[in-house]
Amino acid sequence: MQKVKIGMVGVGDISGIYLKNITGMFKEIELVAVCDLIREKAEKAQAEYGVPKIYDTMHELFADPEIDIVLNLTRPNEHYGVSSEALKAGKHVYSEKPLAATLEDGKKLVALAQEKGLMLGGAPDTFLGAGIQTCRKLIDDGYIGRPIGAAAFMICHGHESWHPDPEFYYEFGGGPMMDMGPYYITALINLLGGVKTVTGLTRKSFPTRTITSAPKFGKVVQVEVPTHILGMMEFDSGAVGTITTTFDVHYPTQARFEVYGSEGTLIVPDPNYFGGPIQLYRPEEKRYLEMPLTFPYPENSRALGLADMAKAIVTGRVPRASYKQTYHVLEVMTAFARSSDAGAKVEIESRFERQKPMVNSPLTGVLD
Numbered sequence: 001m002q003k004v005k006i007g008m009v010g011v012g013d014i015s016g017i018y019l020k021n022i023t024g025m026f027k028e029i030e031l032v033a034v035c036d037l038i039r040e041k042a043e044k045a046q047a048e049y050g051v052p053k054i055y056d057t058m059h060e061l062f063a064d065p066e067i068d069i070v071l072n073l074t075r076p077n078e079h080y081g082v083s084s085e086a087l088k089a090g091k092h093v094y095s096e097k098p099l100a101a102t103l104e105d106g107k108k109l110v111a112l113a114q115e116k117g118l119m120l121g122g123a124p125d126t127f128l129g130a131g132i133q134t135c136r137k138l139i140d141d142g143y144i145g146r147p148i149g150a151a152a153f154m155i156c157h158g159h160e161s162w163h164p165d166p167e168f169y170y171e172f173g174g175g176p177m178m179d180m181g182p183y184y185i186t187a188l189i190n191l192l193g194g195v196k197t198v199t200g201l202t203r204k205s206f207p208t209r210t211i212t213s214a215p216k217f218g219k220v221v222q223v224e225v226p227t228h229i230l231g232m233m234e235f236d237s238g239a240v241g242t243i244t245t246t247f248d249v250h251y252p253t254q255a256r257f258e259v260y261g262s263e264g265t266l267i268v269p270d271p272n273y274f275g276g277p278i279q280l281y282r283p284e285e286k287r288y289l290e291m292p293l294t295f296p297y298p299e300n301s302r303a304l305g306l307a308d309m310a311k312a313i314v315t316g317r318v319p320r321a322s323y324k325q326t327y328h329v330l331e332v333m334t335a336f337a338r339s340s341d342a343g344a345k346v347e348i349e350s351r352f353e354r355q356k357p358m359v360n361s362p363l364t365g366v367l368d
Contacts, residue, residue: 001366004310007033007061007091008051009082010073011041013165014096017302018073019049026307027365028314029069035061058082062089068313069094071306072122077173080105087112087120092313094306095122097182098333099326101173106330110323119313120323124183125305127190128320129274130298133358135259135266136191137294140357143280144261147192150241152271153255154180158247160211160221167221169247170209175225176245180272181333184243184257186325187271188233191259192241194328194352197234199345200336202226205248231336236351274301295358311367320355328352 006022006029008015022031033053036042042054055061062070062085070086072079072095080100083093087109099122100106113120126132139147154176159166168174189195205228209221227247234240244255257268267288269276275298279288297304305321312319328350335346359368 001028002314003028003030004068004313005030005032005066006069006071006306007035007064007067008071008073009035009058009061009086011036011045012073012075014302015045015073017300018071018306019045021301021303022306023049025301025365026303027363028367029303029307029310032066033061033064058085059089062086062091068092069119069306069310072096075168075173076178077101077168077171080109083109083120084112087116087118090116090118092119092309093122094309094321095326097123097326098178099323099330101178103331103334106327110327113323119309119319121305121309121319121321122326123302123305123321124186124271125302125308125321126183126271126274127186128297128304128308128358129301130293130295131269131274131276131278132187132190132271133295134278134291134293135268136357138266138278138280138291139191139259139261143264143282144259144266145263147237147239147259147261149239149260150188150192150258152184152188152241152243152257154184154245155249155251155255156247157250158209158227160209160213162213164213164215166209166211166213166216170221170223170225170227172224175227175229176247177226177229177333177336181229181243181245182329183271184245185329185332187257187268188241188243189325189328189352190354191268192235192237192239193354194236195233195332195348196236197345197347198231198332198335198339200229200231200339202230202337202340203228203248226337229336233332274298274304295360296364297358307365308367318355320358322355324350324352
């Protein structure tokens with residue numbers, strides 16, 4: 001079995017599940033090197049997961065001829081710098097979400113990848129899991145009839161009460177849309193297709209946030225980004241949808257994600273996860289029915305998109321989480337603020353076409 005070699009840049013909070021799944025779940029990729037500005041983090045990853053190499057700088061890692069894909073797990077406002085340098089070094093790149101902190105930087109990355117003939121893509125890959133893939137099949141097979149609309153909500157009161165390092169959620173590149181929006185917009189376009197126009201309203205409800213979690217209890221953070229975003233989307237299919245993402249609201253449970261059709265309604269699981277319950281309402285039943293998951297990867301399978309890109313390199317197909325998706329998502333997310341600032345509807349320039357659905361392979365960790 002041919003293994004595609006991975007070099008990881010950034011060993012922060014999200015890296016743990018990637019390390020676990022790359023080394024333990026996915027059979028067609030191999031982690032050969034890690035790099036972090038804090039060397040102790042890289043050394044800990046090496047010791048726990050048996051990573052062969054540690055590099056002190058990302059450029060040293062990029063120069064390693066053994067590495068095929070650079071896995072960019074840095075903070076959002078660092079994504080462009082790391083990904084662009086990796087592409088310049090001739091490496092394929094898979095990045096954590098979002099593709100970049102600005103649409104302009106995302107556009108530059110796409111142009112660079114195209115110029116170099118390299119694959120570029122990234123998270124979120126939760127849409128490849130059992131939950132969203134099952135929902136896609138239910139919609140594609142007509143269980144709700146013709147899709148008419150959708151409503152998605154991500155509601156919480158921010159991260160300062162529990163996260164050990166919450167500042168960046170309120171800095172440039174952060175905020176609820178850039179942080180959590182990728183999960184919801186990615187799920188929506190994989191269920192309903194690309195977005196044609198966007199209308200948005202944004203607010204920064206609180207100018208500062210006070211951290212109440214350890215170890216930074218009492219620190220006051222200046223809020224640089226909108227923290228309450230309302231958006232409307234017109235899809236290429238003719239369906240319309242709404243999205244709310246907020247760090248400003250107290251709410252007891254996970255808010256719902258619903259897709260409406262001419263013959264029924266689908267309650268979609270939280271797209272931050274790979275599985276979750278799915279409920280289908282049909283007028284004949286007059287009640288919600290829980291639907292079984294009919295695809296693999298219901299558990300936390302981060303790196304699934306990375307493994308898919310690796311298989312795409314070997315087989316020559318398009319990766320399911322390519323830049324065509326991540327750039328479209330970035331354009332949609334940033335369009336809400338542009339619309340709010342201009343007080344007008346914004347046309348989405350990029351076009352998106354869904355890739356083939358996942359395949360029910362009997363071998364976990366081996367993709368089609």
